[in-house]
Amino acid sequence: MSELLRPRRTRFGLILILGLLAMVPLSRTVWADQQVSDVVSSVDVGINIEPTNADDTNQRFTINLLDCQDLVPDDPTISFTWRFASEPPTDALFTIKVQKNDETCALSSLTTETTDSCLTLEQQASLTTKTLTRQLDFSEIFSDLDHPDDCSVNHGSTYDLALVFTSFSTSTDDTEDDTDLDEVRFQLATHRPSPPQDLTVQAGESSIEVDWASVTEAERYWVYYSNTELLAGADPATVHANYHSTSTPGAVLSDNLVRNTTYWIAVTSEDEFGNESLLSQVVTTTTQEVIDFFEYYRQQGGQETGGYCSALPEAGNGFVGLLLSLLAALALGRRRV
Template sequence: MTVESGKTMLVGAVAVVTAATVFLPVCAEAEISGFEFNGIAPVGDFELDDRIGPHSVDTEHVINVEDCKKYSGSIEITWSVDWTPADGTKWGVKMSEPGGTCSTSDLSDLGTSCYQEMIQHETDMVSSTNNKFTIPMDPLMGGDCSAGTEKSTVIYIIINEAGVYSDQQIIFDVDLAGPTAPVLSEPSEGDSNVTVKWTDDANSNETDIRYRVYWSDSKFDDSNKDQDSVSRSDLITASSYKVPDLTNEQEYWFGVTAVDNADNESPLSAVSSAMPIEAYDFFEYYKDGGAGGRESGGFCFIATAAWGSPMAGDVMALRAFRDRFLLTWWPGRLFVKAYYLSSPPLAWVISKSEALRALVRTALWPLVQVSRFLNAAPAWLGAGLLFSIWLIWGLGVSMLAVTVRRRRRGA
């Protein structure tokens, strides 16, 4: 081999590599530029769950066992691109079998794990928007809702623009494998509540597993757990749940299901019964459990100090007035806040002197009577009277201020 022929081969090799580098991305199937998914609509007498991702903003498309049983017929997918197709641009749609793939380098070859019919045969692409095709649900979901499998079915939208193929994939996660039922532990009885606990080793490989607790005052099982007489919790991620608001000394039955990330619900666990039992919490035990504690709680400082107890009738009248008329509008709330900030030291001083307490009780007497009257009056009348009092008070203060200012100017 001469030096010249060697150079020629080298140049040739470089040219081949360069050409390959330049043209390879063009020959390979790229994603469709400017592709926009516009949504999924049902074709047939059924409704789509949000799980299938029917809206244009949705990026995940999930079908579970319940959907599989419900969906019949077809769905229509609409898509668009943000560019104007040139004359001669073609498009078509293929669909894989669940768990399979399709080739994206042509608009006819279906391969071995592709659904054996073109979803959309090669057709002219005449518009950038409102492109639609229809998919039969049965092959998309695999045809057997009790298959117990979780596979992805891929929709391939393929565009041939002057011999250059690009494609966009829409993936449907067809999850027909429900989780296993958790194992219920013995429920734990509380006061008006029962705590239900469970273990769930069988679903440890599942991600985002959640649980739902069922309970009723009569025995139930998986077949009738959806009856109105059976209550259910929201979905929870913990492995225990405290069922509140139960009647003490009544037997209740409890069961739990697991729910996977496709919202497939497991069969109900074995059910178990428990009976809530009346019990003292600390405050009840302190007050009523034999000890006879005197603390009565509450924050009504000055009146409590003056009357000696937060449970005194006059204090309760003032408290009711606060809750009904002061805490229901912002100036009242502001007043209450200012009162709570400033009154505790005053209350302490008052509580130390019987004479001061009597004086404050006398001073508060008109306010107590007004409170009692307004508390008993209809809300509109009470609010009206209160507003009138505020108005008169405001006018009085304003007139006083104006008078003082005039006198000062005069002086």
């Protein structure tokens, strides 16, 4: 019996060993793809906007209208840090270019070029360490944004900050090229969504129910309400009012409302990039007295007047005594056990 089994064991062991050996080069290849062919292992961009993708080496940033309108006049310095997977050779060079709207920039060349849509910010500098840090002004990258109003005009524009550098990768695909490249893309999403329409309101004593038609591009709605006048079409950034947010059409306002007070109410929509529409049509309503159940009961002639002073008839004292007796019986029963 054991003689018959031996060849099978041997064959199984051989397959196992071959399988393990096959896995070794496979895992090395995966590592090489991730670490060597891109060369740049990570890029840090010092801007207070979260990247819209999770890829460290090809980061994408979407700048909405509000952020753009803040950044243009402030012209902040943006810090870029590229980290390479290995030490560069002594003769390695790099060039930093900005390419707008996918226009043709020679991104495989270290040489200078400057057109309306392709700027060279730094040319053929020596790449001496594994970590390269550069401080660039916002206006250097977004050279055509001179005024906050330019933000909405340039909705959809892309700005690629490209680091072109002498290739020093050891992987086969990179050795064919003289240069390698890393890009960080900024895209302007600066279009306001449409404001909601068909606004209706119904006021109670201390709450107001608001409803409106859904907006296709909206991911969130903001309801503004104030006891001073609101203007339709106003920029919500300039509005001083209470607000309430919701992800679906319809809301019940209940905070900071005073009875018998007139309120102006408007709604805005917000898209996936955080762009908020202008104020919708403005409707007014006045909070009014509401009769609750107790008031209605009393108005209809109900005799219960509330309170904790017992309304028990003469039997009251006896009843309390009976209650206490029951509780005592319960307690005694438990003690006996």
